[in-house]
Amino acid sequence: xxxxxxxxxxxxxxxxxxxxxxxxxxxxxxxxxxxxxxxxxxxxxxxxxxxxxxxxxxxxxxxxxxxxxxxxxxxxxxxxxxxxxxxxxxxxxxxxxxxxxxxxxxxxxxxxxxxxxxxxxxxxxxxxxxxxxxxxxxxxxxxxxxxxxxxxxxxxxxxxxxxxxxxxxxxxxxxxxxxxxxxxxxxxxxxxxxxxxxxxxxxxxxxxxxxxxxxxxxxxxxxxxxxxx
Ligand code: URA
Numbered sequence: 429x430x431x432x433x434x435x436x437x438x439x440x441x442x443x444x445x446x447x448x449x450x451x452x453x454x455x456x457x458x459x460x461x462x463x464x465x466x467x468x469x470x471x472x473x474x475x476x477x478x479x480x481x482x483x484x485x486x487x488x489x490x491x492x493x494x495x496x497x498x499x500x501x502x503x504x505x506x507x508x509x510x511x512x513x514x515x516x517x518x519x520x521x522x523x524x525x526x527x528x529x530x531x532x533x534x535x536x537x538x539x540x541x542x543x544x545x546x547x548x549x550x551x552x553x554x555x556x557x558x559x560x561x562x563x564x565x566x567x568x569x570x571x572x573x574x575x576x577x578x579x580x581x582x583x584x585x586x587x588x589x590x591x592x593x594x595x596x597x598x599x600x601x602x603x604x605x606x607x608x609x610x611x612x613x614x615x616x617x618x619x620x621x622x623x624x625x626x627x628x629x630x631x632x633x634x635x636x637x638x639x640x641x642x643x644x645x646x647x648x649x650x651x652x653x654x655x656x657x
Contacts, residue, residue, distance in 0.1 A: 593628025
């Protein structure tokens with residue numbers, strides 16, 4: 429019964445965030461500290477230099493830009509996607525296409541009460557170059573790139589990681605058997621950091637009825653950051 433009520437509450441909050449008024453659930457106290465950049469910024473730029481004009485895998489042949497990642501070096505939340513799409517490849521920035529707009533709106537609606545905007549989080553991908561025709565990155569491509577996302581996590585030390593879609597969670601846990609439908613919505617742990625696996629926003633664009641599930645997953649992240657878990 430508790431679960432049904434929790435789901436109902438989450439759905440109502442979701443629709444309220446879409447602009448449907450009439451329900452309010454008291455916000456927890458804001459718990460955001462001012463982020464100060466220092467060493468982490470330097471370490472990230474050193475890592476970017478180490479990647480250089482990368483030709484470690486075959487994706488380098490088709491890319492326009494390496495999409496290293498962006499955001500606050502002292503971010504509390506780190507989002508990890510799969511790999512750049514067409515728009516990201518053109519702009520050299522993660523999640524700036526249609527899926528990116530959905531991710532941005534999700535972040536800004538869900539974390540507004542703790543004053544976290546897109547520019548306050550860190551967003552990166554498992555592979556830094558666009559796979560042709562937006563296919564899944566292949567094993568050798570992931571193997572060439574995975575060290576970089578691992579270093580980004582080490583440098584940023586986020587309080588929580590949100591993985592977007594199957595490839596990100598499988599790569600982080602080095603387990604190709606993980607099914608996103610089975611693991612999403614429950615915290616896992618990566619080197620002591622809580623990880624919330626959720627759906628990829630591109631999937632949500634095709635399956636809009638599942639959006640509220642990701643909304644519910646983000647609620648758990650919000651509660652963790654607000655100290656209500
Ligand atoms: N999909 C991803 O996984 N990452 C991006 O940066 C954009 C789309």
